Amino acid sequence: MAAVPALLLGVPICALMWRLPWSNLGEALSSDAATSALVLSLVTSLIATALCVVFGLPLAWALASGKGTTTRIVRALCLLPIVLPPVVGGVALLLAFGRQGIVGQRLAAVGLQLPFTTAGVVLAQTFVALPFFVLSVEAALRQLDVEYADVAIVHGASPFRAFVSVTLPSVGPAVLAGAVLAWARALGEFGATVTFAGSLEGRTQTLPLAVYDLLERDPADAVVLSAVLVVVAVAVLVGLRDRWFGVFGSDVQR
Amino acid sequence: MEQIRQGAPASVVITADSSTMQRISDEGLVDSVVSIATNELVIVAADTAAGRGIESVADLGSSGVIVVLCASSAPCGAATDAMLGGIGPDVDPASREPNVRATLTKVRLGEADAAIVYLTDALASPELRPVAIAQDDNVEVTSRAAAVVGRSDAMRVLEALTEPAAMSVLAQAGFGSP
Numbered sequence A: 001m002a003a004v005p006a007l008l009l010g011v012p013i014c015a016l017m018w019r020l021p022w023s024n025l026g027e028a029l030s031s032d033a034a035t036s037a038l039v040l041s042l043v044t045s046l047i048a049t050a051l052c053v054v055f056g057l058p059l060a061w062a063l064a065s066g067k068g069t070t071t072r073i074v075r076a077l078c079l080l081p082i083v084l085p086p087v088v089g090g091v092a093l094l095l096a097f098g099r100q101g102i103v104g105q106r107l108a109a110v111g112l113q114l115p116f117t118t119a120g121v122v123l124a125q126t127f128v129a130l131p132f133f134v135l136s137v138e139a140a141l142r143q144l145d146v147e148y149a150d151v152a153i154v155h156g157a158s159p160f161r162a163f164v165s166v167t168l169p170s171v172g173p174a175v176l177a178g179a180v181l182a183w184a185r186a187l188g189e190f191g192a193t194v195t196f197a198g199s200l201e202g203r204t205q206t207l208p209l210a211v212y213d214l215l216e217r218d219p220a221d222a223v224v225l226s227a228v229l230v231v232v233a234v235a236v237l238v239g240l241r242d243r244w245f246g247v248f249g250s251d252v253q254r
Numbered sequence B: 001m002e003q004i005r006q007g008a009p010a011s012v013v014i015t016a017d018s019s020t021m022q023r024i025s026d027e028g029l030v031d032s033v034v035s036i037a038t039n040e041l042v043i044v045a046a047d048t049a050a051g052r053g054i055e056s057v058a059d060l061g062s063s064g065v066i067v068v069l070c071a072s073s074a075p076c077g078a079a080t081d082a083m084l085g086g087i088g089p090d091v092d093p094a095s096r097e098p099n100v101r102a103t104l105t106k107v108r109l110g111e112a113d114a115a116i117v118y119l120t121d122a123l124a125s126p127e128l129r130p131v132a133i134a135q136d137d138n139v140e141v142t143s144r145a146a147a148v149v150g151r152s153d154a155m156r157v158l159e160a161l162t163e164p165a166a167m168s169v170l171a172q173a174g175f176g177s178p
Helices: A003-018 A022-030 A032-065 A069-083 A086-097 A104-109 A118-143 A146-154 A159-170 A172-187 A191-196 A207-217 A219-253 B018-026 B057-061 B075-087 B100-108 B119-123 B154-161 B164-172
Strands: B012-015 B030-045 B067-070 B095-097 B114-118 B129-131 B140-148
Touching: A003 A219, A022 A032, A022 A219, A032 A069, A032 A118, A032 A172, A032 A207, A032 A219, A069 A118, A086 A104, A086 A118, A086 A191, A118 A172, A118 A191, A146 A159, A159 A172, A172 A219, A191 A207, A191 B100, A207 A219, B012 B018, B012 B154, B018 B030, B018 B075, B018 B140, B030 B075, B030 B100, B030 B119, B030 B154, B030 B164, B057 B075, B067 B075, B067 B100, B075 B100, B075 B114, B095 B100, B100 B114, B100 B119, B114 B119, B119 B129, B140 B154, B154 B164
Parallel strands: B067 B095, B067 B114
Antiparallel strands: B012 B140, B030 B114, B030 B129, B030 B140
C-alpha cells in the first residue's frame, strides 16, 4: 500500500530528472533570466518565511489559547489560503492591496505600490505560506501542557518570559517544521504571484514563473530550471533535517 | 504546444499566430493547416488618471503610466514586440503577463493604466477604452487551425471552421477574414 503513493510522488520527479538535457545544462543555467529568477526566488521566499515566523507565532499562540466561536472563525479564515486556488488568492490580494483595493488605495495615496513590485511577490508568498506555519505551530501549542508555563509564572516569571523560556523551546521543532513548510510553499508559489505581482525578469519573475514562461519557448530549458528548484528544495530540506534533530531534539530531551 | 507534443487527446489545434503553428507543423505534429481568422493589436486604457491621457503608442512610454504587455513567449507578446520594434518608443512594462487574458485582467482590475492586446479582446471588454494603433505600425496576426496527425475526426471540424457560418461568428467577435 505504501508503494503506490511513493510512486505517485517519486515517478514525476524522476521523470523530470531523467529528461534533464545534460548537454545544455550550463547554458540554460547561466542565462540572465535563470540566474535572476533563482536569486529572486531565494531572497523573496526567505523573507516571506521570516514574515511567517514573526507574524505566525503570535497568531498560532492566540488560536491555540483561544476557545469560543470567534477563535474558530478566525482559524477558518487563516487556513482559507490553503484551499483557495492561488490565482483566486492573487485576485483577493489585488482587491485588498491593489491600487483600487481597500488598503491599497490608502497605500497609493502615500506613494506605496505593491502590485508589480518585489515586495508584492513577498506579500503573495507570505499570504499562501502563512497558514502552513500557523497550522503546524498551533497543533504543537495545543498539545503542550500549559502547566509548565504556569509553574514558571507562579515562580515569578512574566507571561512573556514564560512563553520565551518555557513554551517556545518545547515547540521549537514544530516552529522549524512550520517554517520549512512555509518556505517550501513560498518557493514554489506561482498563481498568487503572477496574479498579484505580475511577471517581469529581475523584479517579479520568480523561478516558477520563469519555468512557465520557458515552457512556451524552450521546454528543455524549463526542465533544467525545474530541476534546479527540486535540487535547491532537497538540499535545504536535508540540511535542515539534521539541524532539526541535532539542536532541537537534544533540547527537548534535556 | 507542449501538450500536443506530449500527446494530449486533441483532434484540432488552433493557434493565435502563424509562427506558433509553424513550429508545431515543423515538428510534424499536425497537417492540413488552414488560416481561419486575422487579428490585430490595439491599446486598451483603463479609466484611471494616467489611463485617460493615453492617445497613442508613444503615450505608453511616458513616465507614471503603468503598462502591462504579454510575455514574448506568448503570441500576443511576440506581435507586441514586433509592433513596438517597428515604431521604437521606449515602453517600460510593469509586467509581461503569461497570456493575453492575464494582460487584459490587469487593466480591467485597474492595476495597470494600459495594455496592448488583440482587437477581439478589447471588443470583449467594453468597459475599457480602446485606442487604435495606426494601420502602418500595426501588425496583423493570423490564427490558424490544423489537424493533429492521426486524428481522423479532425477534417470535419476544420471544414466547419472555414464555412460561412463560422466566419460570421468570428467576424462578429471582431476577427478579420484571412
